[in-house]
Amino acid sequence: MSDFAAQRAHMVEHQLRERGIDDERVLAAMGEVPRETFVGERRQEMAYADAALPIGSEQTISQPWIVAAILQALELKGGERVLEIGTGSGYSTCLLARLTDHVVSVERHAGLARSAAEHLRACRAQNVELMVGDGSRGVPGRAPFDAIAVHAAAPKPPPALLEQLAEGGRMVVPVVTGKEEMLTAIRRRGTELESIALSPCRFVPLIGAEGF
Numbered sequence: 333m334s335d336f337a338a339q340r341a342h343m344v345e346h347q348l349r350e351r352g353i354d355d356e357r358v359l360a361a362m363g364e365v366p367r368e369t370f371v372g373e374r375r376q377e378m379a380y381a382d383a384a385l386p387i388g389s390e391q392t393i394s395q396p397w398i399v400a401a402i403l404q405a406l407e408l409k410g411g412e413r414v415l416e417i418g419t420g421s422g423y424s425t426c427l428l429a430r431l432t433d434h435v436v437s438v439e440r441h442a443g444l445a446r447s448a449a450e451h452l453r454a455c456r457a458q459n460v461e462l463m464v465g466d467g468s469r470g471v472p473g474r475a476p477f478d479a480i481a482v483h484a485a486a487p488k489p490p491p492a493l494l495e496q497l498a499e500g501g502r503m504v505v506p507v508v509t510g511k512e513e514m515l516t517a518i519r520r521r522g523t524e525l526e527s528i529a530l531s532p533c534r535f536v537p538l539i540g541a542e543g544f
Contacts, residue, residue: 336368339380343367347382348400355404361430362400367393370423370451384534387421389441391536394483398515398533399424405504405517405530406479408432415474415496417467417538418483422448422455428481429457436460436474438467440539468540470496477501484538485513492542494518494525506535 344363353359368379371393375385384392394402402424408414408431419425419439425448428435437460439445445464452460463471468490470480475496482493482505489505497503503518515530537544 336366336379340364340367343380343396347380347396351397353397353400353404355407357408357410357431358400358403358427361403361427362396365423365426365430365455367396367423369454370421370426387444388447389444391418391420391441391444393421393423394535398531399427401515401530402481402483402504403427403431405515406481406502408479412478413474413476415470415477415480415493416483417470417481417493419445419448419462420483422451422457424481424483425460425462426452426455426457429455429460432459432479434459434461436463436471436477438463438465438471440465440467466540468492468538468542472496479503480505482506482538483535484543485533485535486538486543489516489518489525489527490538490542494520504530506533 368376371379384395412432414432414435416437419437425437442464470493476498478501480503485506497520506513507516515533517528519526
């Protein structure tokens with residue numbers, strides 16, 4: 333077993349499973365995807381640290397537990413169409429590609445999108461559409477989506493994204509409440525939206541028409 337493979341196994345057991353992540357599909361995917369590929373050569377030795385890491389353009393790759401918590405809350409079974417807001421390095425995108433049928437991922441920074449595309453090719457993620465644009469608006473032309481993952485903190489759940497959520501669909505979004513950010517899961521039930529607070533968190537702000 334390589335050193336990175338050993339670190340992945342340790343991450344899965346001690347950062348994830350022991351802290352309440354119990355979706356076996358999520359655990360398996362995170363045990364397989366090489367996180368070190370997505371953090372840049374200078375920070376590979378920190379790839380499996382229990383912390384967020386900078387990836388350029390004032391953006392970060394979230395700590396492993398936060399990534400896993402988002403994926404678990406989406407309740408993916410394998411056949412869904414997923415919208416991801418904030419491609420970043422492409423790490424979460426690669427995980428989503430393993431967990432579901434099709435992923436549409438939107439990144440605001442063209443440079444990050446280009447590097448993420450390279451990472452995703454190395455990851456052999458062939459069921460991903462990458463787009464550069466204002467993620468707070470979503471992608472109406474591809475809606476509805478069974479699940480939406482937002483990797484930036486919003487002042488409230490963006491209405492455009494809620495409109496693009498399918499019946500029974502789930503969205504996970506960090507929402508700013510006062511001085512705190514709360515990772516929040518939202519499920520559509522007809523015209524009703526059910527909201528559950530998952531965990532305090534820390535994300536970069538969602539910049540755009542329906543963000544900050």
